[in-house]
Amino acid sequence: MKADTSIQSYIDSPEKQKKLYNRTLLIVVISQMFGGAGLAAGITVGALLAEQMLGTNALAGLPAALFTLGSAGAALVVGRLSNRFGRRTGLAAGFITGGLGSAGVVLAAVVGSVPLLFLSLLIYGAGTATNLQARYAGTDLATKEQRGTAVSIAMFSTTFGAVAGPNLVDVMGSFALSIGVPELAGPFILSAAAFLLAGIFLFIFLRPDPFIISFKINELRQASESEVITEPFYSNKKLIMTGAFIMVITQIVMVAIMTMTPVHMGDHGHTLRAIGFVIGLHIAAMYLPSPLTGILVDKIGRPAMAVSGGLILLASGIVAATAPGESFLMMNLSLILLGLGWNFGLISGTALIVDASDPSTRAKTQGTVDVFIALGGATGGAMSGMIVAGSNFEILSITGGLLSLLLIPMVFWSMRENSRS
Numbered sequence: 001m002k003a004d005t006s007i008q009s010y011i012d013s014p015e016k017q018k019k020l021y022n023r024t025l026l027i028v029v030i031s032q033m034f035g036g037a038g039l040a041a042g043i044t045v046g047a048l049l050a051e052q053m054l055g056t057n058a059l060a061g062l063p064a065a066l067f068t069l070g071s072a073g074a075a076l077v078v079g080r081l082s083n084r085f086g087r088r089t090g091l092a093a094g095f096i097t098g099g100l101g102s103a104g105v106v107l108a109a110v111v112g113s114v115p116l117l118f119l120s121l122l123i124y125g126a127g128t129a130t131n132l133q134a135r136y137a138g139t140d141l142a143t144k145e146q147r148g149t150a151v152s153i154a155m156f157s158t159t160f161g162a163v164a165g166p167n168l169v170d171v172m173g174s175f176a177l178s179i180g181v182p183e184l185a186g187p188f189i190l191s192a193a194a195f196l197l198a199g200i201f202l203f204i205f206l207r208p209d210p211f212i213i214s215f216k217i218n219e220l221r222q223a224s225e226s227e228v229i230t231e232p233f234y235s236n237k238k239l240i241m242t243g244a245f246i247m248v249i250t251q252i253v254m255v256a257i258m259t260m261t262p263v264h265m266g267d268h269g270h271t272l273r274a275i276g277f278v279i280g281l282h283i284a285a286m287y288l289p290s291p292l293t294g295i296l297v298d299k300i301g302r303p304a305m306a307v308s309g310g311l312i313l314l315a316s317g318i319v320a321a322t323a324p325g326e327s328f329l330m331m332n333l334s335l336i337l338l339g340l341g342w343n344f345g346l347i348s349g350t351a352l353i354v355d356a357s358d359p360s361t362r363a364k365t366q367g368t369v370d371v372f373i374a375l376g377g378a379t380g381g382a383m384s385g386m387i388v389a390g391s392n393f394e395i396l397s398i399t400g401g402l403l404s405l406l407l408i409p410m411v412f413w414s415m416r417e418n419s420r421s
Contacts, residue, residue, distance in 0.1 A: 070125025079367010098127015152294025317401020
């Protein structure tokens with residue numbers, strides 16, 4: 001990866017690096033507003049669309065499994081593209097691919113093709129993977145003390161689109177019907193436009209590329225014999241494994257319970273608007289607390305926040321398992337807790353990954369970790385429908401809550417091993 005003359009001035013000037021860091025955060029914020037609207041479609045109506053087209057709820061978790069499985073492959077590709085060509089190329093390619101997948105879902109609903117629906121959901125997963133990977137872009141030029149905050153700013157900006165998306169379910173459904181498209185495919189029209197806009201915006205404005213500049217700065221620092229290196233430039237595999245484990249477990253629990261909540265609510269007579277409202281609050285809880293979470297992750301530490309996330313996920317599972325299905329209030333409370341626990345886990349785990357990874361291979365490492373996160377989500381989505389079909393939503397919820405407790409011994413093991421090394 002070579003630095004051309006157009007970016008050399010940024011490499012030579014700490015002041016310009018600081019300005020680029022702030023500019024990068026602004027660009028990521030704007031792109032994430034679009035990206036958040038794009039990911040909301042699959043979350044809100046994916047399971048309902050599959051239930052309608054397949055005629056059974058036993059496979060209602062399959063859309064979440066498919067687009068999270070697709071996001072696993074996309075995470076790997078986006079990570080490697082970013083590592084080789086920079087964030088701009090990787091993120092733009094991922095979002096545009098996700099937009100094409102969203103358009104494919106709409107076409108599948110129009111022609112009634114289940115195979116096309118499944119294929120399109122896989123491709124749609126590229127948008128969800130890219131939306132998640134965009135959180136790393138803000139950390140490229142951040143100091144260690146800024147990384148939690150940088151991640152949180154990117155995630156916070158997702159809130160605006162992600163909350164608006166589910167609450168536009170009725171509007172997009174009516175629009176879809178007016179142009180001869182099935183109602184439940186309407187949100188995917190919004191998703192296609194949102195992902196495409198995010199990709200085009202990043203491709204145009206994310207320059208000079210923060211990852212390329214960060215790479216060159218670290219390369220020059222390593223080559224300088226006179227400079228005192230204040231941060232290690234080797235990977236801490238135990239911390240990477242811990243960060244990955246935190247994010248994978250929180251993703252499994254969140255996706256499993258979230259995927260089946262719309263189906264559970266529908267079975268108890270809640271309207272599509274009510275379901276969209278609950279999912280909207282859930283997504284708000286996933287992203288809106290991010291600025292505070294990022295500050296806490298930087299101030300009180302990654303391990304403490306990860307453990308807190310696990311306990312909040314447990315509380316979510318208990319509330320969902322014990323609440324009456326007709327209770328709109330309790331469904332909201334459960335999904336808010338679910339989103340908040342995921343938020344704590346994702347930001348603390350992400351900060352650990354950035355701390356522990358070598359700058360020269362950081363984007364590739366991040367992409368690989370996000371593959372496991374996506375596979376975890378795919379597993380949670382696929383199993384959720386089967387568990388509910390074989391037992392009930394309450395069993396699914398309490399199982400997810402108990403699974404989140406695995407975070408606690410993993411975090412303490414990591415702290416002990418790291419202190420020994």
